[in-house]
Each structure stands twice: as C-alpha cells, then as structure tokens.
Amino acid sequence: MARKSGSRRYSRSASEDVERAMHKRKRGTLKSGKAGKGGTVKSRKQAIAIGLSEARKKGKKVPRKRR
Numbered sequence: 001m002a003r004k005s006g007s008r009r010y011s012r013s014a015s016e017d018v019e020r021a022m023h024k025r026k027r028g029t030l031k032s033g034k035a036g037k038g039g040t041v042k043s044r045k046q047a048i049a050i051g052l053s054e055a056r057k058k059g060k061k062v063p064r065k066r067r
Contacts, residue, residue: 018051
C-alpha cells in the first residue's frame with residue numbers, strides 16, 4: 001500500500017543494495033563483520049541489515065537505525 005505523502009522512505013538504489021545482499025546470501029557468499037571477515041550469513045534479517053548498512057555508507061537515502 002502506497003503512502004500518501006508521496007516520498008519514499010528508502011531510495012530505489014538502497015533497495016537494490018538490499019536485493020544484492022539477499023542474492024549473495026542465497027548463494028552463500030555473504031559474510032558478516034568488518035571487511036567480510038566474519039562467518040557466512042544465513043539469516044534473512046541479517047542480510048537485510050547488511051544491505052541497508054552498505055547503502056548508508058554510500059550515502060543513499062535510508063532512515064536512521066532505531067535505538
């Protein structure tokens with residue numbers, strides 16, 4: 001359902017970053033941690049978090065993390 005304000009919460013390019021992370025997870029090549037030195041990511045939620053984090057680092061339109 002579309003929001004009435006018309007503005008997107010996440011930019012389309014941020015969505016693409018998340019999609020890329022999900023694809024990597026599915027192939028089993030997504031790693032967690034700094035510079036991918038952690039273990040292989042199996043969790044869907046963690047893959048989304050990594051995609052959003054990468055988008056934030058690139059300066060794309062992504063809401064701030066909840067505290």
